Amino acid sequence: MAEKYNASNIALEQILNFIKSGEIAIPEIQRPFVWKPKQVRDLIDSLYTGYPTGYLIISQSPNMKLKNGSLSEGKKIMIDGQQRVTALMTAIMGLEVINANFEKKRIKIAFNPLANPENDEELFKVQDNAILRDRRWIADIAEVFKPTFDLWQFVNDYCTANSEINGSELNKILMRLMDIKNRQIGVITLDKELTIDEVTEIFIRINSQGAKLNQADFAMSKIAANTNYGGNMLRKAIDYFSHLAVQPDWYTDMCKDTEFMATPFAEKLKWLKDDREEIFDPDYNDILRIAFMYKFGRAKMRDLVSLLGGRDFETREYKEEIAETSFQKLTEGVMGFMNEYTFRNFVLTIKSAGFVTNKLINSQMTLDFAYTLYLILNADPNIDKAKIKHYVAKWYVMTTLTSRYITSPETVMDADIRRIKERGFLTYFEEVEAADLSDTFWNVGLVQNLETSAINSPYFNIYLAAQIYSGDSALFTNGSKIGDLITVIGDVHHIFPKKYLIRNGWTEKSKYNQIANYTYLDTQVNKAVSDDAPYIYFSKALEQCETKQLIYGNITDLDILHKNIEQNCIPANIIEMEHTDYDSFLNERRRLMAQKIKSYYYSL
Known part of the structure; x- marks a missing residue:
């Protein structure tokens, strides 16, 4: 069986040159660089100390037949390792990257030749103002990697400013820093004949984090x-x-x-x-x-x-x-x-x-x-x-x-x-x-789908959309629209109050939080309802239509109240219900909600 990929070790400098010349495309350079500066610092430190930094995965496109009949070599595209390579290009080559705000910026990594790791002193840090004022630090390692870098002159200048180190010691330390470009990086090049599904599968198996190739x-x-x-x-x-x-x-x-x-x-x-x-x-x-x-x-x-x-x-x-x-x-x-x-x-x-x-x-x-x-x-x-x-x-x-x-x-x-x-x-x-x-869907399937406690259920969201589409008002209010409550200050509340149900033995969260027990209420109405049984507070709402003294919301007309209850798919016999009627209430309200959704759908 033919190998599906080739694994090799390539010097960091060679990889960066391949990318710079376009031999390997790294399109992520055009997109936001999501690594934090500290992650860039940690990568450089790993390379300096000789720790492994993971594989780069390269996909090679198949050869393409040109219009003149000749073949064009397939382009190599890096599909894993973009963030690491981008980090190296900004820290070592001094290139700008595009950050999460789509701004072009450099991430500058500083190096302290005098640091002693055994005393927990950091060799590398992300450049800041304190580092710029500290003569011990090389403020930007990219300067060291420039072709024009004058090592002899730099050693003389640094030793003059920092007498605690001699030129020979500093030269050895700087040579080790510069040797980062010769570090071997593992590169996996996928066979150009592989399908996208095979590339995806190999990516998942090789990637240490098990991430899926999108x-x-x-x-x-x-x-x-x-x-x-x-x-x-x-x-x-x-x-x-x-x-x-x-x-x-x-x-x-x-x-x-x-x-x-x-x-x-x-x-x-x-x-x-x-x-x-x-x-x-x-x-x-x-x-x-x-x-x-x-x-x-x-x-x-x-x-x-x-x-x-x-x-x-x-x-x-x-x-x-x-x-x-x-x-x-x-x-x-x-x-x-x-x-x-x-x-x-x-x-x-x-x-x-x-x-x-x-x-x-x-x-x-x-x-x-x-x-x-x-x-x-x-x-x-x-x-x-x-x-x-x-x-x-x-x-x-x-x-x-x-x-x-x-x-x-x-x-x-x-x-x-x-x-x-x-x-x-x-x-x-x-x-x-x-x-x-079909009729079975509307009368059976949808009713069953509404038997859930998931507040983000698509069926509950469509029920709310149906209410908004119809211009329905929140329970016990005339004019306070469901749409306004959803987008501004409203919240869903229990028709059978949660504490009332728990007090009477309905202790399962998945039961008292059924979406068929939810409705949008004005905050003040919800506070007035408190933990009363439905037969208590709905009776008071009916009395309000006779006394004209406001207790819940602003409805004082019996016909408007009945219409409001119907709009919110509340069973008509709610005025008689207590905790023993909770299951029958849920079943009836689900049926009413399903009917409302059906009417809404066919009215679109």
């Missing part, structure tokens, strides 16, 4: 490493969008990247500087996935990795024209994703369906497919544009209710995209709806 990360590495088809700028566009979506004020910093600002992407991102919406803040994984599904009609990220490498799925060859076309299509997909009109309208679609806060979003995959569907329908001439929001909202709610993209999401999304293309969306939508939303 296929989107692999795809992004291929994108960033490709300068022929604009991959480096495409990757920046994806990264910058996800950063601006979270921090719009970062736009002024992005503008400092003059090379990027000269690309068509910059204009597409401009609107994000004024965007404060938090419903959908996609990361690079989401952007890449949606752009790929939208333009390629596929959902498996391993296919994108192969296509960007130029793979012909029929002949199993790698061809330049396929790579070129794939980069072009992906760029179009990303540009379509970033379009202000479509993005804002999609967010508006989700919000208008009642999902007014990201607290009600359970699955990012489900949201990703909903936006993909929006883009697909928007480009379909056979779809009535006025109904796109309607279709996307219903599909999002349906797929959330049925957990469609929770198990094996890529496989299911891949099948959905293909069938939408083959049969047309409307025909396929009717088929899925008939199969997944």
Whole structure:
């Protein structure tokens, strides 16, 4: 059996030169460096003292057939070890890195030749003002590694300033420091014929932490490493969008990247500087996935990795024209994703369906497919544009209710995209709806799904979205909307008060915290209810409609109170209920909640 990888030891200086020359691509240099300065210091200390620093893993792309018929050697891309190598490049080579705030900065590591490790004195430290004032410290070791470094002159100057060390001793110490560049680093180069699945499996087995190689990360590495088809700028566009979506004020910093600002992407991102919406803040994984599904009609990220490498799925060859076309299509997909009109309208679609806060979003995959569907329908001439929001909202709610993209999401999304293309969306939508939303689902399945104590349950979130969509008011209030309580100051409270249930023997947390026992209440109403039994405080609410003296909320009209109780799916006989009725209350309220969700879905 052929070896799947080759292991070797290469001098640190040679590895850094390979990266500097582009022989090995390290795309993470273009992305935020997440290591803390102390981690950089620890790495340098490990190299100096001869401790192991782990393997670097390099994936070699297959040879690609060029348009003239010749073969191009596959590019080598580092898929594990980027942070370590980036740390070395900033500490030893003096290069700037991009930090978590997307600012270019150096991490400077200082060295103290006079330190005695046996007395717990540190040889290396992250440079600070105290070090700059201390003549014992070499403030930046990158100076020592420069080709122009004058060792003889430096030794003379240092010994003059620090008489406790002689030139011979200092020379030996500095030679040991400079010998870091000759340290052997373990490098594992994966065979270029390996599939993405095999690369992923080997990565997991070799990686000491057992971390999973994210296929989107692999795809992004291929994108960033490709300068022929604009991959480096495409990757920046994806990264910058996800950063601006979270921090719009970062736009002024992005503008400092003059090379990027000269690309068509910059204009597409401009609107994000004024965007404060938090419903959908996609990361690079989401952007890449949606752009790929939208333009390629596929959902498996391993296919994108192969296509960007130029793979012909029929002949199993790698061809330049396929790579070129794939980069072009992906760029179009990303540009379509970033379009202000479509993005804002999609967010508006989700919000208008009642999902007014990201607290009600359970699955990012489900949201990703909903936006993909929006883009697909928007480009379909056979779809009535006025109904796109309607279709996307219903599909999002349906797929959330049925957990469609929770198990094996890529496989299911891949099948959905293909069938939408083959049969047309409307025909396929009717088929899925008939199969997944039968009467049995509404009357039995959904009722059973509502039997949970998980407050972040998708079924409870959709119930809340249904209330928001209908403009329902919180219990015992007329005008205090559920949507306002969720987004501002409200909180969920127990209809059968928790202390009341515990006092009467219902001590299991999973029982008294059932979502069917939850409702949104105004804080003052909740305090007034306290730990009373339902039959007590609901009776008082009815009396309030006669006496007109406010005890709970602001409702003094009997018809409005009955409507309010109905809006919140409270059984009509709640006025008679005590702890012995708790189980029957839960069963009835689940049924009412399921009915409300059903009515909501068909009204979208």
